[in-house]
Amino acid sequence: MKAVTLGPAGTYSHRAARAVADDVEFRESVSAIVAAVADGEYERGVVPIENSIEGSVTETLDALSDNDVSVTQEIVTPIRHALLAQSGNFSTVASHSQALAQCRTYLEAEYPDVALEAVASTARGVERARNDPAVAGIGHPDNAGDDLEIVAEDIQDRQSNATRFFVVAPPSERSDAGGKSSVVVYPNANYPGLLLELLEAFAERNINLSRIESRPSGDRLGDYLFHIDFEAGLYEERAQEALADVEAIAEKGWVRRLGSYDTRHVLY
Amino acid sequence: MKAVTLGPAGTYSHRAARAVADDVEFRESVSAIVAAVADGEYERGVVPIENSIEGSVTETLDALSDNDVSVTQEIVTPIRHALLAQSGNFSTVASHSQALAQCRTYLEAEYPDVALEAVASTARGVERARNDPAVAGIGHPDNAGDDLEIVAEDIQDRQSNATRFFVVAPPSERSDAGGKSSVVVYPNANYPGLLLELLEAFAERNINLSRIESRPSGDRLGDYLFHIDFEAGLYEERAQEALADVEAIAEKGWVRRLGSYDTRHVLY
Numbered sequence: 001m002k003a004v005t006l007g008p009a010g011t012y013s014h015r016a017a018r019a020v021a022d023d024v025e026f027r028e029s030v031s032a033i034v035a036a037v038a039d040g041e042y043e044r045g046v047v048p049i050e051n052s053i054e055g056s057v058t059e060t061l062d063a064l065s066d067n068d069v070s071v072t073q074e075i076v077t078p079i080r081h082a083l084l085a086q087s088g089n090f091s092t093v094a095s096h097s098q099a100l101a102q103c104r105t106y107l108e109a110e111y112p113d114v115a116l117e118a119v120a121s122t123a124r125g126v127e128r129a130r131n132d133p134a135v136a137g138i139g140h141p142d143n144a145g146d147d148l149e150i151v152a153e154d155i156q157d158r159q160s161n162a163t164r165f166f167v168v169a170p171p172s173e174r175s176d177a178g179g180k181s182s183v184v185v186y187p188n189a190n191y192p193g194l195l196l197e198l199l200e201a202f203a204e205r206n207i208n209l210s211r212i213e214s215r216p217s218g219d220r221l222g223d224y225l226f227h228i229d230f231e232a233g234l235y236e237e238r239a240q241e242a243l244a245d246v247e248a249i250a251e252k253g254w255v256r257r258l259g260s261y262d263t264r265h266v267l268y
Numbered sequence: 269m270k271a272v273t274l275g276p277a278g279t280y281s282h283r284a285a286r287a288v289a290d291d292v293e294f295r296e297s298v299s300a301i302v303a304a305v306a307d308g309e310y311e312r313g314v315v316p317i318e319n320s321i322e323g324s325v326t327e328t329l330d331a332l333s334d335n336d337v338s339v340t341q342e343i344v345t346p347i348r349h350a351l352l353a354q355s356g357n358f359s360t361v362a363s364h365s366q367a368l369a370q371c372r373t374y375l376e377a378e379y380p381d382v383a384l385e386a387v388a389s390t391a392r393g394v395e396r397a398r399n400d401p402a403v404a405g406i407g408h409p410d411n412a413g414d415d416l417e418i419v420a421e422d423i424q425d426r427q428s429n430a431t432r433f434f435v436v437a438p439p440s441e442r443s444d445a446g447g448k449s450s451v452v453v454y455p456n457a458n459y460p461g462l463l464l465e466l467l468e469a470f471a472e473r474n475i476n477l478s479r480i481e482s483r484p485s486g487d488r489l490g491d492y493l494f495h496i497d498f499e500a501g502l503y504e505e506r507a508q509e510a511l512a513d514v515e516a517i518a519e520k521g522w523v524r525r526l527g528s529y530d531t532r533h534v535l536y
Contacts, residue, residue: 032386
């Protein structure tokens with residue numbers, strides 16, 4: 001099995017991809033990975049869909065609605081925060097506000113006098129550390145590279161933080177079996193109660209929604225498509241009924257069934 | 269009135285800020301802008317909240333839930349796409365897939381033979397153009413700087429694309445009057461139908477939701493806070509009733525009223 005994911009070697013994505021394929025190659029963007037699978041160049045692609053700090057990976061959501069692929073598995077991996085700096089002598093820790101919050105206990109105990117600086121992402125903070133010896137960033141130990149020191153590992157307050165990946169495959173491999181399903185809905189309409197109607201289609205059949213995300217259609221401000229994850233297999237009658245309702249609501253737009261899948265936890 | 273927004277001079281943010289203040293200063297991140305207003309350093313901050321191509325500005329959503337500020341106005345500005353390259357001789361146009369889609373008519377007519385490359389953002393595409401003479405990007409003409417040529421202006425298919433900004437102010441200036449309101453809800457709970465209950469609180473009072481966005485709480489995967497924009501003033505009885513229901517749903521968490529406001533359209 002040949003898979004493609006985000007490089008370089010050692011990223012969370014690479015670790016997740018090794019769980020589904022022996023032969024892993026790299027592309028530089030999520031869009032390129034999903035397009036390569038849609039074109040039949042690879043049997044599988046592994047892309048991050050959601051992270052407990054940064055939230056949804058919007059590039060992945062958009063790639064899944066723009067390309068004809070299926071989702072065959074979900075992989076969840078824990079986040080491990082390390083403190084990364086050019087040396088132990090720094091006066092500022094720069095990271096995403098939620099990563100700072102997740103490491104608060106450690107930072108207050110070990111570095112009570114350093115300034116905390118909120119930046120747009122954990123990657124931005126590590127970049128700041130790379131360019132400024134007075135700054136430390138927070139990230140997976142593998143992000144240290146050659147120029148940063150791993151000052152401390154596993155500094156997060158608890159272990160429950162994680163990243164979710166989707167394994168994508170050609171559309172012919174779409175499965176209806178599995179405990180969770182994902183669909184993309186573009187109603188191409190906007191009226192009071194539209195979103196409520198969509199949610200009721202599932203609630204009436206006692207199907208739990210694990211997540212709903214809106215993304216701009218790109219056509220006009222306030223026009224959205226919805227990524228919906230729900231806890232039922234597409235083969236189930238209640239799921240088929242709910243989706244029939246959803247298709248009626250989206251009669252001017254479209255509904256894309258990405259597939260059903262199970263969750264695999266990759267720990268390391 | 270002194271306001272702070274994203275620089276450099278000439279950005280969309282700067283244009284929007286000039287509509288509310290004569291004296292505009294710059295900070296390099298949305299987080300820094302919102303924190304500076306919360307600290308009382310500036311009377312107003314102007315931050316992008318949503319864009320019809322890129323979607324929500326997640327850094328703004330997070331800054332609004334992390335800081336004690338109010339929202340006093342919404343500003344909407346049109347997007348103007350220009351084709352930016354080192355010269356008219358390029359073989360690839362690199363941009364966000366939705367910006368490419370928005371300029372399809374123009375590109376097919378004028379450049380039928382160039383390759384279209386989807387990248388993570390319009391900014392990434394312009395960066396590619398800056399580094400590679402064979403690549404063109406798509407962006408506002410002011411992004412050309414000294415090293416790129418404006419090959420063509422206003423190449424978008426239609427004029428309805430826009431960016432939405434929030435004007436933030438110290439919490440003491442929170443207004444209950446205005447046609448729209450924004451709140452942030454952290455239920456600190458997760459059970460089937462939770463989101464549906466939140467939406468019903470508004471639907472039952474015939475209040476239209478113009479937008480709902482989930483953001484990770486940062487505590488654990490699958491734990492969200494919700495940014496809700498609705499079409500009613502906080503002073504209205506139906507809004508107060510709806511928010512009382514929402515507060516009961518979020519009894520283990522919290523509800524933050526950002527304020528009510530009107531929309532101002534800035535055209536140029």
